[in-house]
Amino acid sequence: MESASASAQALREQIAATEARLQKLKDELAQVEASDAARYLNGLSLNGGPVTPQNGSAKWPLLNEEYQRYGRQMIVPSIGIQAGQLRLKSSSVLIIGAGGLGCPAAAYIAGAGVGTIGIVDGDTVETSNLHRQILHSTSKVGMRKAESAISYLKSLNPNPTYIAHTEHISPQNAQEIVERYDLVLDCTDNPASRYLISDVCVLLSKPLVSASALRTDGQLIVLNSPPLPPGNEAGGPCYRCVFPKPPPAESVVSCGDGGILGPVVGVMGVLQAVEAIKIIVEGKLAPSPEIQEGLKATPTSMLLFSALSPQPFRSVRLRSRRPGCFACSKDSGLSLEGLQSGSLDYVLFCGLASSANVLTPEERIEAAEYAKIREREHLLLDVREKVQFDICHLDGSINIPFSAFQGGAKAENDGKVPTWLPESLPKEAPIYVVCRLGNDSQVVTRKLKESGLDSGGKRWIGDIRGGLKAWKQQVDENWPEY
Amino acid sequence: MASETIPITVEFTGGLEMLFADQRKHSLSVPAKDERGQAVTVGWLVHYLCVEVMKDPRKEMFVLDGHVRPGILVLINDADWELEGEASYALQARDNILFVSTLHGG
Ligand SMILES: [Zn+2]
Secondary structure, eight states: OHHHHHHHHHHHHHHHHHHHHHHHHHHHHHHHHHHHHHHHHTTOOSSSSOOOOOTTOOSOSSOHHHHHHHHHHHTSTTTIIIIIIHHHHHOEEEEEOOSTTHHHHHHHHHHTTOSEEEEEOOOBOOGGGTTTOTTOOGGGTTSBHHHHHHHHHHHHOSSSEEEEEOSOOOTTTHHHHHTTOSEEEEOOSSHHHHHHHHHHHHHHTOOEEEEEEEBTEEEEEEESOSOOOTTOTTSOOOHHHHOSSOOOGGGOOOHHHHOBOHHHHHHHHHHHHHHHHHHHHTTOSSOOHHHHHSOOOOOOEEEEEETTSSSOEEEEEOOOOOTTOTTTSTTOOOOHHHHHTTOOOHHHHHOOOSOSOOSOGGGEEOHHHHHHTTTSSOEEEEOSOHHHHHHOOOTTOEEOOGGGGOSGGGGGGTTSOOTTSOTTSOTTOOEEEEOSSSSHHHHHHHHHHHTTTTGGGTSOEEEETTHHHHHHHHTOTTSOOO | OTTOEEEEEEEEETTGGGGTTTOSEEEEEEESBOTTSOBOBHHHHHHHIIIIIOOSSOGGGTEETTEEOTTEEEEETTEEGGGTTGGGOBOOTTOEEEEEEOOOOO
């Protein structure tokens, strides 16, 4: 036995030494290749002019492996090698968000041979991401998304330089991150980051490809392209030109709340990669002098994708730069210094949904406490949308979706007994309101009490703190959480 | 003459259809003139939709402070209404008016 384990140990050491030597050789090779490519690419122009190799450079500007890897796209007439592949190789793309948009976008950007790829994401991989965030996998749950994405991309194409930014984009770090790249893809999921990213791209003159998706719909828009300085009307419009005012926070629905079909957001991410490759290959990363001089306004368009519509794709014409735009007009109120100093609060600008504590502690009950009084006469009102109620609900609960309690028309019903209230329910039997996480249930509880359903305090109305998530944690670990 | 109408198509997308009985496309016949005898405009149409078509009580998700709420694009025959005179654009027969709520998920 002892000699067997000794020889296993010897083999392990031999393998380790061989691996180290192999790695050293690979590093040496990479250095030699990089200096070859750098010598060639020095002569390369990114903004439209002809691309010519410098005298004395290597005979072939790409590695042998790269001719094979990119051959199928290089022989597409609108790509080619000079304007196409070499520009891709010498360009850098920043992908902000490694989620449902960022994952497919990054896969195609890396596959196409973009030279430097940055991924920004502060989140970690969750199981609920996997149906659409195709760079992550079951074994990567809990890992940083930026790192998980890059490990996939490296196995797809080891040639590009990958940079992981494992933090969320913020006014403080935005300049430092974005200024290292030529082009930005906004693959984030909230209005505050969309305004921030657009502002930074305007200030740093980067074209921006922005997409979003929810349920079965997607939207795609190319912004700040050409990326001319603020005040130059020939530049492409920015996010603020199209949406000068943010939507009210109550109207903003996340994928977590509204749902998302995987391939729908996938289509939008893939389209972002298409637009990015077009901008690079067409030499539009930096505007050519002719564009800068011709002060012709450049309108943009938005591509709408509705998976359920008989004509799923539709392109609509949008405006050019907005005179007086806060970000990109000559009256711009933006500056890099202002951004750094935090003078712009993007979260405040976009407003906070009022999900904080609406109710007092006396108006709420813990899930574990509620479990104990289930036998008593009461009504359990589940205010999740019907599609969620159908997935799972507690026995005996009735479903009136949150949306039915919204809106000004409610006032007309004040003082009347709602039709959904069972006639058999005694006047003083308590009503417990439950939802998924314990936010909507508070709002509904407040509305019910304001409408007089609590009979002036004789009937207790309150919500289950933390919703059905708390029910799973405190009462029933087998409860299906979706 | 007062009963003269014009046929138009109104569409909702980006989730707005949920406020309009989950119906994306509405073929409408609207009066050609408003109460004061003026040709009807897109601004008039927004009010009309709010009062006559929208059954959902969440009016503020469509119109806020008398204007189409921020975050909704209005497109007249697939062009931003800001290119067409915004609310003052006079409706023509067979116009297509599309309301798009911006999405933010990713
Ligand atoms: Zn602008």
